[in-house]
Amino acid sequence: MENKANQFINAADVALKDPDLQKAVAYGTRLGFNKRIAAMYEYGEEHGEALREQAAQIKGRALANLPNLLEEAEKNLLANGFKVLWAKDADEANELILEIAKKHESKLAVKSKSMATEEIGVNENLEAAGIEVLETDLGEFIVQLAEERPSHIVVPIVHKTKESIQKTLEEKTEMPSTENPVEMARFARAYMREKFLQADLGISGGNFVIAETGSIGLVMNEGNGRFVTSLPKVHIALVGIEKIVATLEEYATLTQVLPRSATGQTLTVYTNLINGPKRPHEEDGAEEIYLIFLDNGRSEIYQSNYADSLACIRCGACLNACPVYDVTGGHAYGWVYPGPIGSVITPLLKGLENAKMLPYACSLCGLCKDVCPVDIDLPHFLLDLRKDVVSTQKGNLFWDLGISGWSWVMRHPKLYRFAGKVAARVLSLLPLKKLPAPFNAWTDHHALPAFAEKSFTELWAEHQGEKNG
Ligand code: SF4
Structure with a gap:
């Protein structure tokens, strides 16, 4: 099967506009999610968690002793x-x-x-x-x-x-x-x-x-x-x-x-x-x-920091729990394995450069780890894969300058507060609903939030002032 994992954003966009897919996937994943809870904790939470712990240990031991x-x-x-x-x-x-x-x-x-x-x-x-x-x-x-x-x-x-x-x-x-x-x-x-x-x-x-x-x-x-x-x-x-x-x-x-x-x-x-x-x-x-x-490709994963992902027993529970999969469905992930486990193993099996969007297809809510019967730390792996993506990709001048500028402003509190005030003032005068390119990735899909009248620092200072009389 052709790997289209790097087209995740476009494919997700298409999925989000498909009402039949939205209805079908939401119904299926919620049903699976709720049925899992009922079955796993049939004899109480302690029993269910003990079962998960036992399963995780079994797979952990098997991986540790895999060659033998x-x-x-x-x-x-x-x-x-x-x-x-x-x-x-x-x-x-x-x-x-x-x-x-x-x-x-x-x-x-x-x-x-x-x-x-x-x-x-x-x-x-x-x-x-x-x-x-x-x-x-x-x-x-x-x-x-x-x-x-x-x-x-x-x-x-x-x-x-x-x-x-x-x-x-x-x-x-x-x-x-x-x-x-x-x-x-x-x-x-x-x-x-x-x-x-x-x-x-x-x-x-x-x-x-x-x-x-x-x-x-x-x-x-x-x-x-x-x-x-x-x-x-x-x-x-x-x-x-x-x-x-x-x-x-x-x-x-x-x-x-x-x-x-x-x-x-x-x-x-x-x-x-x-x-x-x-x-x-x-x-x-x-x-x-x-x-x-x-x-x-499994032997290579076995020798990497991602070896524990091989414990997966392909139950699909992480897919049912994932808020991203819930709205995109599985085809958007572009290859055989969708959802959180797919976002981890597709880059590992197909090469990071061929699936570099997938580690970002995650809100890091952590629910996939909570439901995994063998306790694979998927959020942790996704964060590590993001680090790998950043460390392997060529520098992007625009991005690097932006981050350096942001970091410099953050290290100068007075300037940071001043910049915040200016931005709030300017944006309140411009009734913008979207930001122009290249700042539009977020606002194409979300309303641009209005700046609060007072910053958190100001509110905090006021609160402390009231507290101290
Ligand atoms: S919940 Fe765990 S075992 Fe099940 S598919 Fe996801 S990673 Fe694999």
């Missing part, structure tokens, strides 16, 4: 009959997937929801080679039909209204006209069922890989993932190297915080553990399972 856990996982996965492959970047991962598809003469691949496959553009790569790919998560299916991109990590169609979903289904399939969401879902289910039976390749991600047992953990609500991973003869799971957890017990804890944070459920409808290909005595399951561990 990856080796342990590989050993146990191989013992379970998985074929384990490693991809250093998107190209290598796509080549491996295509090679496997060709080896098995695949013609139709069914896919379950996976951010890693979005990240490397699996669909485009397979389709270019003449292999049909069908998204089978309902939201992803609609996004695919509409030729759009997911706009949320967990709810890919959060930007769409019921009416626009109906329109897409009616235009792109033979669905009989209906406004009833249940009938729409029923139609999609029947449509996909046929495809599942024809598919010769299943492609999934993996929420977790459990090192101790050599298993893939997958959580989902629609059951499509079970079809994807068990009906076709061949299954490929593409998993980021950071998805490792050490033990089954730790996996059990994470499967409690992930659905609570993502969809406000205590447990997802389907919580799967895949322990290898079909055994001789088993009726279901893929005959061959390839697990591809994807690096694609």
Whole structure:
């Protein structure tokens, strides 16, 4: 997927003028936000916070021991009959997937929801080679039909209204006209069922890989993932190297915080553990399972000051909590990962110069950290990324002069007070609603506030004077 993260301001501008998007995103994020609170604190705040703390420690330990856990996982996965492959970047991962598809003469691949496959553009790569790919998560299916991109990590169609979903289904399939969401879902289910039976390749991600047992953990609500991973003869799971957890017990804890944070459920409808290909005595399951561990920039993040961002379990809670995402939706972020976590990892994965607007797409309210089930300090990372942007970008003469002038005036209190008075006087005489360029970035979107009659310093002096009689 082409990275357009540096077009954030323009894209956000477009989103702000789209009433359907505003309505749909606000509804979806508020619902997710409130459901998370109810589920996470179901047994009281102390219990919910203890669960978060436990999850944060599990991911922290797993990251600290990542190289060893990856080796342990590989050993146990191989013992379970998985074929384990490693991809250093998107190209290598796509080549491996295509090679496997060709080896098995695949013609139709069914896919379950996976951010890693979005990240490397699996669909485009397979389709270019003449292999049909069908998204089978309902939201992803609609996004695919509409030729759009997911706009949320967990709810890919959060930007769409019921009416626009109906329109897409009616235009792109033979669905009989209906406004009833249940009938729409029923139609999609029947449509996909046929495809599942024809598919010769299943492609999934993996929420977790459990090192101790050599298993893939997958959580989902629609059951499509079970079809994807068990009906076709061949299954490929593409998993980021950071998805490792050490033990089954730790996996059990994470499967409690992930659905609570993502969809406000205590447990997802389907919580799967895949322990290898079909055994001789088993009726279901893929005959061959390839697990591809994807690096694609993660090792570099691991060695940087941003390593803790790899703890992310892709729950989407920070998106639902973010006041910026709430009004811009996900497409404005310009690449696969939107919201606060996207503003951190897109610059890290795609290069700071290719996403330098994103660290500023934040009001620093701190809510993303408060809701994160693994307690990632996203605001801190965003501030650090801003510092990195400033330290790497070329000087801007106008900006540098402005800051130097401001700093000089601030260091001379008398001059500062005098300048404040002059500015207040001048602005009160000029009924300006907007400032002229280049000072207009703020006032293009906000009313220019009137200067107060008295400055804070004057009010403070008066207050102190009254207090002291
Ligand atoms: S950063 Fe935290 S809240 Fe955001 S998606 Fe990742 S785990 Fe969820």
